Amino acid sequence: xxxxxxxxxxxxxxxGRVRKTELISSHYxxxxxxxxxxxxxxxxxxTGSFKIRGASNYLLRQPPEAISAGVxxxxxxxxxxxxxxxxxxxxxxxxxxxxxxxxxxxxMATKSYGAEVIMHGSSFDDAVVLxxxxxxxxxxxxxxxxxxxxxxxxxxxxxxxxxxxLPEIDTLLVPIGGGGLIAGVALAARSSGRxxxxxxxxxxGCPSALxxxxxxxxxxxxxxxxxxxxxxxxxxxxxxxxxxxxxxDDLVTVEEEEIAQAIVGxxxxxxxxxxxxxxxxLAALLYSHRKLAKGNTVCVLSxxxxxxxxxxxxVERGMLSEGRFLKVRxxxxxxxxxxxxxxxxxxxxxxNILHVSHDRRTVDVTLGHSEVRLELETRGPEHIAWILEKLxxxxxxxxxxx
Numbered sequence: 001x002x003x004x005x006x007x008x009x010x011x012x013x014x015x016g017r018v019r020k021t022e023l024i025s026s027h028y029x030x031x032x033x034x035x036x037x038x039x040x041x042x043x044x045x046x047t048g049s050f051k052i053r054g055a056s057n058y059l060l061r062q063p064p065e066a067i068s069a070g071v072x073x074x075x076x077x078x079x080x081x082x083x084x085x086x087x088x089x090x091x092x093x094x095x096x097x098x099x100x101x102x103x104x105x106x107x108m109a110t111k112s113y114g115a116e117v118i119m120h121g122s123s124f125d126d127a128v129v130l131x132x133x134x135x136x137x138x139x140x141x142x143x144x145x146x147x148x149x150x151x152x153x154x155x156x157x158x159x160x161x162x163x164x165x166l167p168e169i170d171t172l173l174v175p176i177g178g179g180g181l182i183a184g185v186a187l188a189a190r191s192s193g194r195x196x197x198x199x200x201x202x203x204x205g206c207p208s209a210l211x212x213x214x215x216x217x218x219x220x221x222x223x224x225x226x227x228x229x230x231x232x233x234x235x236x237x238x239x240x241x242x243x244x245x246x247x248x249d250d251l252v253t254v255e256e257e258e259i260a261q262a263i264v265g266x267x268x269x270x271x272x273x274x275x276x277x278x279x280x281x282l283a284a285l286l287y288s289h290r291k292l293a294k295g296n297t298v299c300v301l302s303x304x305x306x307x308x309x310x311x312x313x314x315v316e317r318g319m320l321s322e323g324r325f326l327k328v329r330x331x332x333x334x335x336x337x338x339x340x341x342x343x344x345x346x347x348x349x350x351x352n353i354l355h356v357s358h359d360r361r362t363v364d365v366t367l368g369h370s371e372v373r374l375e376l377e378t379r380g381p382e383h384i385a386w387i388l389e390k391l392x393x394x395x396x397x398x399x400x401x402x
Contacts, residue, residue, distance in 0.1 A: 024041060042304075050302050054146075072143070088113050093114075125235070206223045206226065260318040263311075326400070330396050
């Protein structure tokens with residue numbers, strides 16, 4: 001089984017090749033949660049995630065003849081970029097099979113590092129099947145995204161850095177997909193000699209680690225679309241599972257709304273762009289698992305590859321969840337000045353109109369009326385309740401839309 005010497009060796013090998021990412025103390029999130037909260041910013045890593053650590057460690061330890069024909073992998077995006085970048089540094093060709101639903105930004109970024117990208121299947125596991133087939137057909141070396149000791153050792157360097165940056169750490173939250181990151185980080189943390197509570201966090205739509213712990217072995221679970229696409233992996237690795245069982249104290253899941261709100265919070269209050277898979281740790285603390293925070297608590301933000309379109313959708317969803325965005329439908333008399341009167345009332349009660357749609361030609365309203373749909377920026381749930389109350393007092397029937 002992997003030992004701490006392999007992680008220390010990886011750290012030495014990776015010096016100058018990867019970024020020692022910042023560990024940031026967050027006053028805002030500390031105040032909100034009630035314990036000191038620190039953010040390990042792997043979203044600021046080269047290629048936008050921790051994955052370059054394991055990929056680089058793996059490739060640099062291969063005999064040249066073993067990878068001369070090139071390497072291949074399956075990835076939802078971050079491992080693809082890490083491997084492509086690492087391979088490019090040593091002049092090795094790389095092929096990546098990605099699920100069809102992979103965000104365009106991750107696809108384009110992977111291609112920018114020189115990789116051949118093949119889109120296949122609806123999930124990471126579908127991509128693995130084709131990648132393994134091409135491995136045999138083309139004589140390539142397959143590089144696992146997580147279930148390989150050298151990959152795990154490389155990811156474990158994140159844990160070494162955390163211990164060096166915050167020796168007095170008490171609680172550590174790490175995202176779980178296939179388990180490579182948390183396996184390596186947990187080994188590094190446990191080897192420090194300090195009593196640290198280690199918690200793995202998954203998206204509720206793909207709780208493969210929880211199911212594996214329940215069943216005593218890795219098993220495939222159904223998956224759902226998730227904002228945390230980078231950790232939607234049906235089955236834990238055979239090599240990561242025993243490490244997780246031995247070293248990780250607790251496993252929890254977070255819902256999609258919680259992930260969205262965490263992304264928005266990191267953008268707005270942390271000034272950090274973090275993808276869904278990277279935001280699950282903070283989501284757990286902020287919402288469904290606040291009691292996990294004890295003493296100095298570190299959230300690993302594992303990646304920041306969030307494309308602009310997804311960011312736009314997430315911000316809107318997060319604002320809706322936090323009660324800062326209101327959509328309403330109102331039947332309005334179809335007479336001159338009616339819309340202006342409504343707008344004046346909304347201005348008076350400080351509801352900022354972001355978008356308005358006015359339609360008198362729909363069959364859904366009575367003759368002589370028009371349909372108005374409004375998207376309003378608000379200050380929170382109490383403000384929304386006040387807006388709806390004032391609309392009702394002034395004779396408007398407002399139907400809230402979700």
